[in-house]
Structures are given as structure tokens and as C-alpha cells.
Amino acid sequence: MSLRVLNGFKFSSLKTPVHRLDPRAKFLLVIGIIVPSLLFTNIYMLAGLLIVQVPLLMVGRVTKRWLQSLRAGVLLSALIFVVNFFTGPLVNAVALTLRFLLLMTTFSFFFMTTSPDDLGLAIDKVGFIRWLSRRWLGYPNALSFTFTTAVRLVPTMAVDAQTVVDAQRSRGLELDKGNLLKRVRNYIPILIPLLLIAIRRSLELAEALEARGFPGKEGRTSLFELRFKPVDYLLLGISLAGIVLSFWVFFHYRVPTI
């Protein structure tokens, strides 16, 4: 089950208005949704923020995969619900579960409709990141490159994870057997090979990059340039307004859970 969740975060190359939005504006929209959902626990508001995204998912033609990832995340939301149900009032449990689903939806929406390449370009535009990248790694594009590479490796890692699970199950490992502690420990034979594969792959990737002259000269240009369109400015305005409004309300009022 856990692997199907990843499908809901994988980019699919479609040509829809949602895919064409500027990644920076889209990212601000994500922040504009996350800020209020973390500041407040009001059920109506959380539900509203969730529902608002449905048309976007539909326009982006990723509704089906979003639903699949939600279904795969049902176990975790059930866990969140149960834990909070026993430690507080019911509305709280509902609100926190809703918050989890909302966050998952928002990130899922963003990653499903934003190509890693665009994201890399967007990150490269941020002066602070370039500065940080040069200070830490000696090369202004290093952080954005790291990020795009990481995103791009997710599907490969998912295949590896599936193979590791298959290999260990073939050795009699039963993941959902035993009490809670045992079940957590069952994952050790899965996690260690995965971790080692990831480390080994990153070392090999670094060598392969250096062998091809990476990072090259400074002042690298890119084939595509990001440019804000009117709709991006609109999105930007709405998101910023939402963020400011959220903070303003947060500091001036107490918003009830229900």
C-alpha cells in the first residue's frame, strides 16, 4: 500500500492550464493553503480549503491519481484519527485528520502538476538559494540541482523499494505480523537495503557527474526562462492576500474548531 502513495506525488507531463502555471506562483498558492491550515483547526475552513482544490485537480486532470493516493493514505489518517480521538475531543480528531488530508492533497496537487525541471528553474531564480548554495557547496546551481535530482529519483526509489519488499517477503518476512513493536522492527530488513542503495547510487551519480565535467563554468544559462503571465500574478495576489489575512485573523481572533 505504502508505495501507491508515491504515485500521487509523481509528475505527469500533461498540457493543462494548471500545468502551465508558473511554479513560483503555484508554490505560493501551496503556502497560501498551508499557512491557514496550520494556524487554524476550524473544520469548515479546512474542508473549504480542501474542496477549493478539487476544481484545480480536475482542470489538471489528476483527480484520479489524487483519489488513489488518498485511498493509500487512509491507514495513516485512520491512525491520526484514533490517536487524537483517545487524547482529546472528537472535533479535534476530525480537524486533525482533515488537516492531514488537506496537506497531502496540497502537496500532491503541487508535485503532480509541476515538472521537476520547472521547479529547478524556479529555485534557481531565488537569489537567497543561489547565495546559500555558493556558500555551502561552492556553486550557485548546486541546491536546485540537488533538489531536481532528488525529485527525479523518487520513481526509481519506488521500484527499488518494491523489489526489496519482494525479496524479503520471499525470505519469509511477514510485514504485518506481530505486535506494534514487532511490526516496526519488521521494516528494518526493508529500510537498510534501501538506505544503502540510495547512498551507493548518490556516490555513483556524483562520480558520473564529475566525469562529465559537472559543474562546468559559472553563469550557466538555461534553455527555458520562466515568465509570469497575468494568471500567475492573479494567483500570486490571492495567495499573498490569503497568507496576510490568515496571520491577521490569527493574531486578532480566536477561531473555534467548530
Added chain:
Amino acid sequence: MALSSVDLKIDSGDFLAIMGENGAGKTTLAKQLNGLLKPRLGRVTVDGHDTTKKSVAQLSRKVGIVFQNPDHLLFSETVREEVGFALKNFGFEPGVVVKQVERTLESLDLAHYADTSPFLLSGGERKRVALAAVLAWEPDYLILDEPTIGQDYQQKERLRNFILQLNSQGKAVVMVTHDVEFVAECNPKVVLMSKGQIVAQGRADEVLSDDGLIEKASLVKPQMAKLFSQLAGFGFPRDVVDVHRAKMLLAEKLSEVRVRVAQSS
């Protein structure tokens, strides 16, 4: 659908090589055999039990699969623990675990690495540990995915002898491989797959010397088969794939020639 029209029966004591192009469905077929994948249509049975009614753990007790890449399964601190892992999962007695582990390490020439971390071993050695980790519980059916990759010549020879020995003890051995020379030397029954279907089954020398089948499964003929298809004009049979039989045939011909030369002089 990755597989269709696959009708295959594997008896205890069989020795099989599954061959075919990349993406032909070999690994998919292997995963059907211990229930990692269940058929959506059709039936897979192991010793009469439908795989949809048994857990992977139950089926694996009988059908041991050694995956292609050892990095996908090694995780323990020592080779000894690695090999014992499955035995504990299957609920063997502690005494039996120790005995089986020692025996398996011995037979695969790994005993001196028992207390070493598997991650410190070379690629070929790690592959042998992966094999040991499955052999230790003595499954009735052993499935090896690409067992010869990364093995030097000597290890391949050892592996061949080892497989033949297991097979002669009555274990069914199924190897998935692209290594035609290895198959030619082992001479198992060959199952040829292409595009998710079984396109041919037969003796290694028949299948591997058949031009049409070889091309269909994007294989290359073994060296001996190439040689003998060129020698067909001299009255040699075409279906020669292993060195042993080639030697017999050539020696026979040569001694005939020698006799004729002696007579004429």
C-alpha cells in the same frame, strides 16, 4: 497484462532455464511461483495448492527465489545472521538454524566469511551470500534470477556444479538467464519466452541451435552452435551446443580422416 498463454509445469527434479528478451516477463513469471504476484486470470498451483489461497511465506517455504541483485536483500551485520534470517522467519528450531547455516556456508565456500559483514564482500561474493540465504532452508523448488551475472569463470563453474548437484538430489532448479554459454554447458530444458508468452520449450541443444527461435527471443547462439551450423556441409549435425559433444563429434571425424590418410599413403 505482462503474461498471457503461459502453460508450464515444473516437476520436482526438473532443471529448467527460462530465457527471453528484456521485458519478456521472466521475472514476472518467477514472482507468480511464490505468490508475490497472483494471477488475475488463470491458475498457478504449487504442489496442488492454489497460490491465491496461500501466503507468500507459506509458498516461499517450498519455492525459494534468489533475486538478481543481492543489494536488494542484504541487511544483517554478519553473513551468518543473513543466512539464518529466513530460517528464523520460517520458525526453525535454534539448533537446526545453526546447523543449516553452517552447512550452507560450507557448501558455498563462504564459511570463512561467516562473521564478516556482507557489505564488505565483493559483488560476486555478495551474490553467493544471497544464494546461501535462500538455499539454507532447502526449498523444493529453487528459482535463480540471473545467477551468473558478475561471476568470474571459476565461480560460474562452481555454480554450475553446485546447481547440477542440487538437481541430482531431486530439487527442481529454474534459472532465469541471458547467458547462452552457461545454458549450453548445463544443458537443462529451455523455456523460451517472448512478449509475455512461452514461445518454445525443449532441450537446450534443440532450442539454442534454432535460428528462428534464437532471433525471436533476441538471444545469440552459443559459439559451438555457430561453429556447427557452418560445418553442416561436412555432414555434422547442427544441434551441437556444448563443448563435450562437439569434441566427441570432431574426434570421431578426425580419426576417420587419419585412417583414410594412412590407407592412401
